[in-house]
Amino acid sequence: MPYDVAALRSQFPALDTGIAYFDGPGGTQTPRAVxxxxxxxxxxxxxxxxxxxxxxxxxxxxxxxxxxxxxxxxxxxxxxxxxxxxxxxxxxxxxxxxxxxxxxxxxxxxxxxxxxxxxxxxxxxxxxxxxxxxxxxxxxxxxxxxxxxxxxxxxxxxxxxxxxxxxxxxxxxxxxxxxxxxxxxxxxxxxxxxxxxxxxxxxxxxxxxxxxxxxxxxxxxxxxxxxxxxxxxxxxxxxxxxxxxxxxxxxxxxxxxxxxxxxxxxxxxxxxxIAAIAPGSATDRRERLRLSWDAVEVHETRLLSLLEAGLEELDVVVHSRAAVRTPTLLVTLPGRRTWDAFEFLAARDVLAPAGSFYAYEPWRRLAVPGDEHGLRLGLAPYTDGSDIDRVLTGLRAFMA
Incomplete structure (x- = not known):
């Protein structure tokens, strides 16, 4: 059965605000049932x-x-x-x-x-x-x-x-x-x-x-x-x-x-x-969790590919390059402040925070020149294609 992201999103009251949330690595939105x-x-x-x-x-x-x-x-x-x-x-x-x-x-x-x-x-x-x-x-x-x-x-x-x-x-x-x-x-x-x-x-x-x-x-x-x-x-x-x-x-x-x-x-x-994300006949909750995470991973990987393809067309540096990684990208903008990009996107109801996110050691190891922050784009189970379109459109406008 295909991943029904629309049905999933309907269970998150925060998504009714129209905000596109890319801040999941700092804390996801919460479904009504919780x-x-x-x-x-x-x-x-x-x-x-x-x-x-x-x-x-x-x-x-x-x-x-x-x-x-x-x-x-x-x-x-x-x-x-x-x-x-x-x-x-x-x-x-x-x-x-x-x-x-x-x-x-x-x-x-x-x-x-x-x-x-x-x-x-x-x-x-x-x-x-x-x-x-x-x-x-x-x-x-x-x-x-x-x-x-x-x-x-x-x-x-x-x-x-x-x-x-x-x-x-x-x-x-x-x-x-x-x-x-x-x-x-x-x-x-x-x-x-x-x-x-x-x-x-x-x-x-x-x-x-x-x-x-x-x-x-x-x-x-x-x-x-x-x-x-x-x-x-x-x-x-x-x-x-x-x-x-x-x-x-x-x-x-x-x-x-x-x-x-x-x-x-x-x-x-x-x-x-989470155990109910992937519907099926399994009665064991751990097995249902495995099936749900498998479905989430396929969904997030597909969206990550779309996001990465769009970023390749922009003058940005993507620091997330490992072969095995989560759908989380750290981006910097040569000659531009990522904090300015964060504020620009937020004005368009796209929440993609900038910072080093308490990751003091890796941020210092990356030694990003000329910027105190990186723009972090994190996907979540409720992220959909329109969110990807909005953050890419917003970044294109900011870079222009």
Missing amino acids: GAAVAATLTGPLSNRGVTGLSQRNADGAVGAFRAAYADLLGVPAAGIVYGRSATQLTYDFSRALGRTWAAGDEVVVSRLDHDCNVRPWVQAAERAGAVVRWIDFDPATSEVDPASVAAAVTARTRLVAVTGASNLIGTRPAIPAIAAAAHAVGALVYVDGVHLAAHAFIDVPAMGADLFVCSPYKLLGPHCGVLAAAPSLLETLHPDKLRPATDAVPERFELGTLPYEVMAGATAAVDF
Whole structure:
């Protein structure tokens, strides 16, 4: 059955504004069903978790449904799903828990391709422990990670390798299984920032070799929060700071304070929404998710080809060049400020933000001359051909 983008778009109230959204890498628009789930849970009855009263059971059910949904989305047991306020918060929490097990002379590997949320927490934790920081590099000319850089960075003293599943700036998808194999060969853990990857691809955390994988539901049609996935047996070995009366059970030991049940319900609804994108007879939600992501990938790849063909006719530089990447392009305009292009497009109801998007290391590595920002064009499941036409028409007008 063909991808029915018109039917999909009809379920997003934000699209009724007429704005063409290319800011999905920073946060997607939200379908009506997600907002309804948040409202229905919040207006209750709702109270702290328990099994006695209806309001308690509603809260407990929201937590259980959330864990089951993200277990299906990411391919780990429900007991390996940790809720967090954001991917940044979760990464800081786990960097502190892991960092206290490191000693002087240990080594931590981070990547020049990553968003700063998967760099700075590990660098700071290494500094506190007296550990050495090593770097995986990428080639700005090709957007590809250099395998030799991985081989040089990972040594017998490596304790952890932190790497992105896909760059939020230029879309590059490094070969995570190969990087993970190198890390595991020396007994190191692998922490994957999957925030950008999980918005475009079917995820199997164990298959990719990630020991810890973090993502953000608000980048995949859900509300603002973060999710970490890991094997429960690994979580059992980590001991975060927590309140004395708080449970020590996994995964609850990592979730501080009362959970936002309404946000968790919205995040669950986002998974169910994605699972329904590709209609079919499959009853298993994980299988439905696989089919839906396959359909989304075909749709986004087709639109990306149209966008790239149109950009080739303009005097722009496209920095997203990796052979395997997400439908996300970073563009600069020689002799022109991309911030001016962002404002010009926004006046035409085309939202294509300019910036470095917290991707401090890759932006600095690209060393773009004469501009402080890049224009990021990110596709989402609800992007359609008219959006592509509008952003290309707007850029032609700006360049003229």
